[in-house]
Amino acid sequence: MAQTSIPSFSTGWRGLYECAILELDGGLLPDRIEVARRAILDRVEEVLTQPSGAEHRALREALHTLRILEEVAEREKIRHEDN
Numbered sequence: 463m464a465q466t467s468i469p470s471f472s473t474g475w476r477g478l479y480e481c482a483i484l485e486l487d488g489g490l491l492p493d494r495i496e497v498a499r500r501a502i503l504d505r506v507e508e509v510l511t512q513p514s515g516a517e518h519r520a521l522r523e524a525l526h527t528l529r530i531l532e533e534v535a536e537r538e539k540i541r542h543e544d545n
Contacts, residue, residue: 474501475501475505475521475524478498479527479528481494481497482494482528483528488538492532492535495528495532495535499525502524502525505517509521
């Protein structure tokens with residue numbers, strides 16, 4: 463049976479990222495996104511000199527997903543304010 467290997471890179475940013483993308487409370491979401499983004503960017507700075515393609519890709523995808531989530535949250539906030 464083949465096992466899928468999970469990249470063994472730092473998980474500190476990943477936990478904060480997961481908290482952000484799983485947050486259901488619209489009031490807490492902006493803060494969760496900001497904390498996750500800061501952790502990801504801090505990690506990006508740490509790994510710039512290290513040849514870790516898998517983690518670079520994961521960091522880039524996480525930032526992209528947070529950007530989309532932030533846009534959706536902002537639209538939802540505006541929609542609720544208009545009602």
